[in-house]
Amino acid sequence: MLDKYVSTGKKATRNGFGAGLYEIGQQNDEVVALIADLLGSLKMQQFKEAFPERFFQIGIAEANMMGIAAGLATAGKIPYTGTFANFSTGRVYDQIRQSIAYSDKNVKICASHAGVTLGEDGATHQILEDIGMMKMLPGMTVINPCDYNQTKAATMAIAEHHGPVYLRFGRPSWPMFIPEDTKFEIGKALLLNEGTDVSIFATGHLVWIALEAARALTAEGVSCEVINIHTIKPLDNEAILDSVSKTKCVVTAEEHQRNGGLGDSIAQLLAQHQPAPMEYVAVNDSFGESGTPMELLDKYGLGTKDVINAVKNVLKRK
Amino acid sequence: MADIQQLEKIASQVRRDIVRQVHFATCGHPGGSLGCADFLTALYFEIMNHNPEFNMSGKNEDVFFLSNGHISPLWYSVLARSGYFEVSELATFRKLNSRLQGHPATHEGLPGVRVASGSLGQGLSVAIGVALAKKINGDDSLVFALTGDGELQEGQIWEAAMYAPHNKVDNLIVTVDWNGQQIDGANDDVLTLGDLPLKWKAFGWEVLQMNGNDMTEVVATLHEAKKKTGQGKPIVILMKTVMGFGVDFMMHTHKWHGVAPNAEQTETALAQLEETLGDF
Numbered sequence: 246m247l248d249k250y251v252s253t254g255k256k257a258t259r260n261g262f263g264a265g266l267y268e269i270g271q272q273n274d275e276v277v278a279l280i281a282d283l284l285g286s287l288k289m290q291q292f293k294e295a296f297p298e299r300f301f302q303i304g305i306a307e308a309n310m311m312g313i314a315a316g317l318a319t320a321g322k323i324p325y326t327g328t329f330a331n332f333s334t335g336r337v338y339d340q341i342r343q344s345i346a347y348s349d350k351n352v353k354i355c356a357s358h359a360g361v362t363l364g365e366d367g368a369t370h371q372i373l374e375d376i377g378m379m380k381m382l383p384g385m386t387v388i389n390p391c392d393y394n395q396t397k398a399a400t401m402a403i404a405e406h407h408g409p410v411y412l413r414f415g416r417p418s419w420p421m422f423i424p425e426d427t428k429f430e431i432g433k434a435l436l437l438n439e440g441t442d443v444s445i446f447a448t449g450h451l452v453w454i455a456l457e458a459a460r461a462l463t464a465e466g467v468s469c470e471v472i473n474i475h476t477i478k479p480l481d482n483e484a485i486l487d488s489v490s491k492t493k494c495v496v497t498a499e500e501h502q503r504n505g506g507l508g509d510s511i512a513q514l515l516a517q518h519q520p521a522p523m524e525y526v527a528v529n530d531s532f533g534e535s536g537t538p539m540e541l542l543d544k545y546g547l548g549t550k551d552v553i554n555a556v557k558n559v560l561k562r563k
Numbered sequence: 564m565a566d567i568q569q570l571e572k573i574a575s576q577v578r579r580d581i582v583r584q585v586h587f588a589t590c591g592h593p594g595g596s597l598g599c600a601d602f603l604t605a606l607y608f609e610i611m612n613h614n615p616e617f618n619m620s621g622k623n624e625d626v627f628f629l630s631n632g633h634i635s636p637l638w639y640s641v642l643a644r645s646g647y648f649e650v651s652e653l654a655t656f657r658k659l660n661s662r663l664q665g666h667p668a669t670h671e672g673l674p675g676v677r678v679a680s681g682s683l684g685q686g687l688s689v690a691i692g693v694a695l696a697k698k699i700n701g702d703d704s705l706v707f708a709l710t711g712d713g714e715l716q717e718g719q720i721w722e723a724a725m726y727a728p729h730n731k732v733d734n735l736i737v738t739v740d741w742n743g744q745q746i747d748g749a750n751d752d753v754l755t756l757g758d759l760p761l762k763w764k765a766f767g768w769e770v771l772q773m774n775g776n777d778m779t780e781v782v783a784t785l786h787e788a789k790k791k792t793g794q795g796k797p798i799v800i801l802m803k804t805v806m807g808f809g810v811d812f813m814m815h816t817h818k819w820h821g822v823a824p825n826a827e828q829t830e831t832a833l834a835q836l837e838e839t840l841g842d843f
Contacts, residue, residue, distance in 0.1 A: 304722075309691075312689045316693040319621070319689065319696075321620045348678045
């Protein structure tokens, strides 16, 4: 199966968002979009030009954007808010908590430039805590797709789901490897490779890194099960427990702090139902810094070699 | 023509409901609730075209958002007296398993409430969102919102205040409860609001002012505000009220912002408020 998921070119996940938003805008008249002065960065021009009456430029006022989105949702619209992940979460946590999550508003919080792969802008913009913040909110769905096609599919799928959603994607040009016709189901993990020695659960950009690691490890005779957890909440408990019951050990990989991320969600599940040795590939209680995406992934322990080392370490603990 | 006397009678009962809810709950916010009782009574019983058969979307009806959610006992009373739910439910205010949460919420499905409020500064933005949706839908009904004056210290208010005129959100009437008080004291001591009419005008709003404790003036000003909708500008009414209005010992002080009266104080307060529609 590793042969199925090969790179067919590179595009940013945020471009997948822009394409998905335009397409769902064509299909569903209730879809509206809001931006806080980052139209180009979020790739929302096509939607804006096609549906100007359903597009709202809010200005640099993210708190107001979340409130307006809550109001649009109250009146039956399906609002998609756009800004960087940092400004989509930490800056507006209370607005999301009260006006959206607690009030059960059907708002889609669409967050680009998440994680260290934002690159040169540095740590002020490289949020690594957003998954944790958002998954703690009752009723919030948290999705972190892994490539252009999956982000496009997820952007369209969330319109059909009633309730608040946090959709996290990124800035850099990134390998495309999920076939375009792959169905996106919220909360359903995607098996990318069957294996028997270790389960690698990865989300976002780190899914490609995990696949690269699995290819290298396969050549060394290690059989890796690679599962794409695009939906961190609700977690696909069944897929995770099924896999771990077979492999008996786990590596998680994400572009996020160890604290509060995908790894923690999986650890919580396993601790309750199926304790197993586990290693985290995640940022270890640190802010990022300026650099290129690949340099930063390497420096902060999120590269292919880090996944390979994590697998080797966890295998020793089985 | 509005029956001012009838509205005043309703407001008197609403004030009794406020005092009794807060007393039975042994906590809550009577001061601002009493001060805004005339305004909210006029809004629900005279000004708004609304349907107590509650529909969340509020399509084709006027809708109201309470941004200063701590004056919930006022809103709950007005909603109950308008027929959104049984008046007897007011007895559950702030109790376990009640729909009448300390601050308004949608979570328990209370009819009339469209978004949670309590954490200040958020309601104006939500009201703008509904107003925008009404424009998209070709729905010419109106959106009303109430904020506190201390609440204007929140930055989000001014984000919203900048947005609405720029985008000609002219189906929106915001009222500010300008009682000059907040928990820690007078606005002017805590963080002065400065020249409020000038500030809102500078942001591009149509600014009206009224005495919020004179029913005749409240009704007239709200009618005037309605006439000014649809002319390219959002409307703000700066409403002078007296915190605690109607209960002499609660007036002209911030001390009753968030304190419940004891049995004796409640009796004294109720003696000043005529029971016109029957207590809950």
